[in-house]
Amino acid sequence: MPDAVNAFVPGPDVRIEGAAEGPLAGLSFAAKDLFDVAGFPTGGGNPGWAKQNPVPEAHAWAVRTLLDAGARLIGKTITDEVSLGILGENPFYGTPLNSAAPDRVPGGSSSGSAAAVAAGLCDTAIGSDTGGSVRVPASFCGLYGIRPTHGRLDLTGMLPQAPAADTTGWFTRDAATFARVSEVMLAEAVPADPPKRLIVAVDGFAFAEPDTREALRPLVERLAALIGDTREEVMAPQGLSVWGRAQRTLQTAEAWRTFKPWLERDNPALAFNVARGLINGSQVPEVDRQWAALMRREARGRLEYLLPPGSILCLPTTPFPAPIKALPLDQQNPVRERILCLCAHGGLAGLPQLNLPGATVDGLPVGLSILAGRGADMALVATALALEGG
Amino acid sequence: MPDAVNAFVPGPDVRIEGAAEGPLAGLSFAAKDLFDVAGFPTGGGNPGWAKQNPVPEAHAWAVRTLLDAGARLIGKTITDEVSLGILGENPFYGTPLNSAAPDRVPGGSSSGSAAAVAAGLCDTAIGSDTGGSVRVPASFCGLYGIRPTHGRLDLTGMLPQAPAADTTGWFTRDAATFARVSEVMLAEAVPADPPKRLIVAVDGFAFAEPDTREALRPLVERLAALIGDTREEVMAPQGLSVWGRAQRTLQTAEAWRTFKPWLERDNPALAFNVARGLINGSQVPEVDRQWAALMRREARGRLEYLLPPGSILCLPTTPFPAPIKALPLDQQNPVRERILCLCAHGGLAGLPQLNLPGATVDGLPVGLSILAGRGADMALVATALALEGG
Numbered sequence: 001m002p003d004a005v006n007a008f009v010p011g012p013d014v015r016i017e018g019a020a021e022g023p024l025a026g027l028s029f030a031a032k033d034l035f036d037v038a039g040f041p042t043g044g045g046n047p048g049w050a051k052q053n054p055v056p057e058a059h060a061w062a063v064r065t066l067l068d069a070g071a072r073l074i075g076k077t078i079t080d081e082v083s084l085g086i087l088g089e090n091p092f093y094g095t096p097l098n099s100a101a102p103d104r105v106p107g108g109s110s111s112g113s114a115a116a117v118a119a120g121l122c123d124t125a126i127g128s129d130t131g132g133s134v135r136v137p138a139s140f141c142g143l144y145g146i147r148p149t150h151g152r153l154d155l156t157g158m159l160p161q162a163p164a165a166d167t168t169g170w171f172t173r174d175a176a177t178f179a180r181v182s183e184v185m186l187a188e189a190v191p192a193d194p195p196k197r198l199i200v201a202v203d204g205f206a207f208a209e210p211d212t213r214e215a216l217r218p219l220v221e222r223l224a225a226l227i228g229d230t231r232e233e234v235m236a237p238q239g240l241s242v243w244g245r246a247q248r249t250l251q252t253a254e255a256w257r258t259f260k261p262w263l264e265r266d267n268p269a270l271a272f273n274v275a276r277g278l279i280n281g282s283q284v285p286e287v288d289r290q291w292a293a294l295m296r297r298e299a300r301g302r303l304e305y306l307l308p309p310g311s312i313l314c315l316p317t318t319p320f321p322a323p324i325k326a327l328p329l330d331q332q333n334p335v336r337e338r339i340l341c342l343c344a345h346g347g348l349a350g351l352p353q354l355n356l357p358g359a360t361v362d363g364l365p366v367g368l369s370i371l372a373g374r375g376a377d378m379a380l381v382a383t384a385l386a387l388e389g390g
Numbered sequence: 391m392p393d394a395v396n397a398f399v400p401g402p403d404v405r406i407e408g409a410a411e412g413p414l415a416g417l418s419f420a421a422k423d424l425f426d427v428a429g430f431p432t433g434g435g436n437p438g439w440a441k442q443n444p445v446p447e448a449h450a451w452a453v454r455t456l457l458d459a460g461a462r463l464i465g466k467t468i469t470d471e472v473s474l475g476i477l478g479e480n481p482f483y484g485t486p487l488n489s490a491a492p493d494r495v496p497g498g499s500s501s502g503s504a505a506a507v508a509a510g511l512c513d514t515a516i517g518s519d520t521g522g523s524v525r526v527p528a529s530f531c532g533l534y535g536i537r538p539t540h541g542r543l544d545l546t547g548m549l550p551q552a553p554a555a556d557t558t559g560w561f562t563r564d565a566a567t568f569a570r571v572s573e574v575m576l577a578e579a580v581p582a583d584p585p586k587r588l589i590v591a592v593d594g595f596a597f598a599e600p601d602t603r604e605a606l607r608p609l610v611e612r613l614a615a616l617i618g619d620t621r622e623e624v625m626a627p628q629g630l631s632v633w634g635r636a637q638r639t640l641q642t643a644e645a646w647r648t649f650k651p652w653l654e655r656d657n658p659a660l661a662f663n664v665a666r667g668l669i670n671g672s673q674v675p676e677v678d679r680q681w682a683a684l685m686r687r688e689a690r691g692r693l694e695y696l697l698p699p700g701s702i703l704c705l706p707t708t709p710f711p712a713p714i715k716a717l718p719l720d721q722q723n724p725v726r727e728r729i730l731c732l733c734a735h736g737g738l739a740g741l742p743q744l745n746l747p748g749a750t751v752d753g754l755p756v757g758l759s760i761l762a763g764r765g766a767d768m769a770l771v772a773t774a775l776a777l778e779g780g
Contacts, residue, residue: 263719265718267662269660270660272657272658275662279669329654
């Protein structure tokens with residue numbers, strides 16, 4: 001089964017028992033191969049990265065936190081190269097299985113973590129989300145997945161991509177386990193009451209394919225029934241594609257700064273499209289970067305305005321379910337760009353976002369996302385629990 | 391020994407007996423892994439290429455010509471990825487040994503062919519030369535090597551890079567074997583008399599490091615003594631760096647057109663600097679390409695003027711001996727650019743050029759090149775024979 005799923009990186013087994021007691025005792029977890037596990041190389045999804053960087057001597061904060069809470073580490077999972085990818089196809093390690101849609105990509109870059117959880121190989125798994133790398137595989141594989149408030153968690157020991165947008169997230173198959181893990185990772189109890197106001201982001205739904213929009217309708221209706229006060233709003237008045245452009249500009253320019261020393265020192269082999277993305281980042285004019293930083297301020301302001309305490313907002317996590325595997329590159333790029341547009345608010349505004357599974361299009365999972373204001377991550381978890389319970 | 395040299399591509403042995411009789415009977419040869427050998431994948435120096443292209447059903451013209459002449463094929467040799475490289479370091483298959491300078495690169499992209507001949511594993515080996523890929527490893531490994539007149543040989547079955555400049559060349563350790571192989575490949579006997587006029591390209595010598603210039607002086611003096619009428623001339627009045635810029639512009643733009651369908655269909659993994667070179671080619675403005683094509687005309691005109699029948703020109707093949715292995719990328723690029731400048735006339739003018747070994751700097755080989763007019767390839771071979779005999 002593990003071989004068929006192809007969730008884990010090749011090499012020695014990475015298994016570590018958790019603390020004897022703790023709130024996560026009895027749970028197993030996997031860690032995306034961007035997270036340091038003491039004594040094992042951090043592979044980063046690229047054979048050159050592990051060879052060209054020292055073996056870590058300490059666990060990443062997220063790994064240590066889960067172990068200390070009693071969860072048991074069962075392996076390190078495949079990631080898109082240095083987290084640069086949204087489909088989950090790695091030319092060196094292959095494509096982890098999307099158990100819910102075996103002829104489709106799992107989504108990335110936290111592809112192996114999502115695949116491992118979806119296949120039942122572990123109870124939870126950690127990933128990273130800079131431009132959608134937890135949210136997208138959660139949508140494509142039919143999982144709960146969170147991108148927490150940017151800056152809330154300690155990212156020590158997680159391979160960075162674009163620190164202004166990097167976050168650590170996690171996946172589970174059910175809301176109850178999701179709540180247990182979230183309480184530990186966010187060090188906060190699930191609040192008793194769900195939010196009081198729901199905003200439906202009409203531009204987000206308009207951006208999705210009609211069948212995805214239709215498939216998500218029952219979930220939106222259950223959410224509206226749970227919360228009550230519901231209204232429609234445009235999330236991004238400047239345009240999702242404008243927010244997408246700003247986020248791509250900031251993220252690629254920052255990723256280039258992150259990886260330039262490695263690339264220019266070690267000249268690693270990379271998939272052509274990954275290399276092209278990095279080079280695009282090296283060519284961002286400073287005036288474009290400055291404009292994008294201003295648009296980031298506008299996006300932050302807009303979402304602060306829309307999401308006062310007690311509010312959440314919903315939109316499709318992805319504009320469609322998982323695409324088929326191994327699309328030709330010229331067909332991949334438009335698909336990737338559409339996915340990233342619908343995720344751009346995450347990197348721009350840094351607000352917490354949780355993917356709710358449960359909808360399908362022709363049997364393929366597709367997720368509904370809920371967003372809350374800065375720091376209100378646990379309001380999203382409470383909503384997920386209430387919705388699954390209800 | 392073969393393992394230590396790392397000249398050959400991994401995989402099944404590629405061994406084919408030559409015709410029972412022929413002018414090359416008794417000789418062994420190797421073929422750069424850009425040349426088709428029927429029934430074996432053509433690897434092109436990149437693991438993706440072989441997987442993503444059909445196994446050839448016929449031998450490349452050059453392979454068939456040598457086999458028909460009685461030479462025995464003993465293997466396929468490592469090349470820089472799809473011939474894009476001048477140092478000979480392949481991230482997937484490693485760096486073939488430069489037997490004459492074991493801590494140095496062998497030069498590329500015909501790295502394995504040069505390494506196999508230099509180590510005595512075969513008598514001759516074929517390579518390709520677009521921007522210097524035979525001339526540079528010949529200089530660095532201390533071998534005879536030729537870039538024939540562009541368009542003279544049939545390139546069927548050789549993986550193309552930039553067809554306006556692609557050629558098939560070969561290496562040997564001694565002039566007599568070089569003449570035997572050349573007579574077969576060029577289908578022309580060695581002429582009785584060496585050329586009558588020698589031009590010393592003063593700009594080429596000025597472009598080389600002082601110790602390389604000094605090391606080549608005895609070879610130039612022997613050449614002058616052999617030929618008689620000797621004079622100094624500037625080869626590239628517009629500047630070697632201007633010729634280099636024109637050749638780089640034309641070659642990278644054309645290489646992008648060659649490889650774009652593969653890159654965009656199969657998204658292969660490539661070394662970062664190889665991907666960057668291809669992307670640079672995709673970004674060449676049409677006005678720059680047009681300017682470069684005009685400069686190519688000027689270069690052709692200049693060399694036609696300098697090299698009427700009976701004339702040859704000499705210059706250092708490379709500005710220095712082989713650099714040390716695994717230079718950081720930011721130090722590689724200036725080295726690569728200097729090497730390519732001194733080779734640019736080959737792609738621009740398409741004239742035949744032969745590397746004469748015999749000089750060393752601190753024990754490291756460095757070659758002297760002789761050029762002749764279009765089609766006068768065998769005049770160069772005759773000169774090499776006369777010089778070695780004398």
